[in-house]
Amino acid sequence: MRRRAAVASVIASAGVLIAGFQIGSAVTAGRTSSTTGTGTTSGGSASNSGTSGGTSSGSTGTTGSSVPAKDGTFTGATEQTPFGPMQVAAVISGGKITDVKVLQKTNQGGRSVQISNQADPMLRSEVLQAQSANVSTIGGATYTSEGYLMSLQAALDQAGFTG
Amino acid sequence: MTRATFETMGTVVSLDGPESPALLDAVRAVFDAADRRFSLYRPDSELRRIADGSLELLDASAELREVYATALGWRGETGGAFTPHRPDGTVDLNGIVKAWAMAEAGRALGDGDWCLNVGGDVLVSGAAGSGAPWVVGIVDPADRAGLLTGLPLVGGRRAAATSGSAERGDHVWTRGREAAEFAQVTVLADDIVTADVLATAIVSGGSATLDDLTARFDIDALTVARSGELRATPGIRELVTR
Numbered sequence: 001m002r003r004r005a006a007v008a009s010v011i012a013s014a015g016v017l018i019a020g021f022q023i024g025s026a027v028t029a030g031r032t033s034s035t036t037g038t039g040t041t042s043g044g045s046a047s048n049s050g051t052s053g054g055t056s057s058g059s060t061g062t063t064g065s066s067v068p069a070k071d072g073t074f075t076g077a078t079e080q081t082p083f084g085p086m087q088v089a090a091v092i093s094g095g096k097i098t099d100v101k102v103l104q105k106t107n108q109g110g111r112s113v114q115i116s117n118q119a120d121p122m123l124r125s126e127v128l129q130a131q132s133a134n135v136s137t138i139g140g141a142t143y144t145s146e147g148y149l150m151s152l153q154a155a156l157d158q159a160g161f162t163g
Numbered sequence: 164m165t166r167a168t169f170e171t172m173g174t175v176v177s178l179d180g181p182e183s184p185a186l187l188d189a190v191r192a193v194f195d196a197a198d199r200r201f202s203l204y205r206p207d208s209e210l211r212r213i214a215d216g217s218l219e220l221l222d223a224s225a226e227l228r229e230v231y232a233t234a235l236g237w238r239g240e241t242g243g244a245f246t247p248h249r250p251d252g253t254v255d256l257n258g259i260v261k262a263w264a265m266a267e268a269g270r271a272l273g274d275g276d277w278c279l280n281v282g283g284d285v286l287v288s289g290a291a292g293s294g295a296p297w298v299v300g301i302v303d304p305a306d307r308a309g310l311l312t313g314l315p316l317v318g319g320r321r322a323a324a325t326s327g328s329a330e331r332g333d334h335v336w337t338r339g340r341e342a343a344e345f346a347q348v349t350v351l352a353d354d355i356v357t358a359d360v361l362a363t364a365i366v367s368g369g370s371a372t373l374d375d376l377t378a379r380f381d382i383d384a385l386t387v388a389r390s391g392e393l394r395a396t397p398g399i400r401e402l403v404t405r
Contacts, residue, residue: 119394127312140283140302141327
């Protein structure tokens with residue numbers, strides 16, 4: 001059974017690693033920038049609705065020190081987490097973290113782990129964009145034999161519509 | 164590619180696939196057998212005989228015990244948000260039998276290009292035609308004649324299951340008996356049993372269960388609250404904006 005690593009821990013470890021990049025790799029200034037790690041952690045929680053977890057961390061990735069971070073991709077050390085080995089890379093552009101990539105999968109699943117898989121609010125207009133897609137079949141809360149007659153799926157079936 | 168429909172298990176099966184009467188018969192046989200064994204509405208079904216006490220669970224068929232054990236496993240995995248028991252203790256496998264039968268039917272269909280829709284839950288294989296992914300239109304619970312969105316099944320995602328608290332509430336027991344927080348929950352997963360069980364569990368358990376299950380399982384979720392608010396995991400976001 002596949003499981004995804006617990007979000008909070010992943011965010012926390014990503015935050016720690018990113019703080020590590022900024023102290024160790026990207027920023028040559030002193031340790032004053034270590035508070036940045038905290039800010040990045042909260043950014044990673046993706047509580048805003050418009051952007052994905054990866055890019056949302058960019059807005060909080062600005063270093064606290066006056067020395068801008070070097071641009072590039074910085075790879076952190078492999079960390080052992082309760083969910084298996086984790087390694088992330090931060091992409092820094094213009095002194096900000098613009099992306100965080102998970103390089104190692106956890107032991108728990110075959111898929112690469114996202115920083116957060118939390119379901120966040122989304123505008124109706126955002127999902128409606130996909131409505132024009134060529135729909136092949138209709139998904140909905142289980143319809144009964146009677147309910148089927150009123151369903152969109154029945155209309156598709158009647159039309160003999162196939163893919 | 165051709166489309167066939169037939170009724171079974173109180174709902175309608177719609178199958179897009181190769182024109183093969185043998186394959187269609189095999190799929191039909193899977194659902195009819197599941198209905199005979201698991202329906203609580205058939206006085207002679209095996210599950211009904213367990214419910215009325217004329218058959219001991221330990222004496223039940225290996226198939227029934229396997230499905231029951233699977234359901235109990237999911238009860239543990241979901242912290243009880245999904246359960247194969249009615250509040251009165253009756254074993255009710257409705258919440259898992261359809262998906263389980265869909266998985267069986269999928270194995271009968273094998274590889275190739277096909278799309279199996281059973282009462283609004285969807286399992287696919289291959290492509291819809293010329294390499295295009297199968298796209299599942301998700302009904303808008305506020306306007307059942309309209310679509311909320313279209314979700315292509317890509318990247319190993321073969322299953323889309325949707326549970327609602329308004330229709331067929333008989334298999335979604337809300338914890339604490341309060342009104343369900345979500346009017347509709349769609350879950351995408353690599354297999355239909357995971358998708359269906361977890362969609363049901365999220366309707367039952369609300370947003371706490373949503374957060375827990377999306378963190379622990381390899382799924383994508385799109386939820387519609389009673390208030391109309393939508394929530395989506397990053398995977399859904401990618402699918403609708405691509």
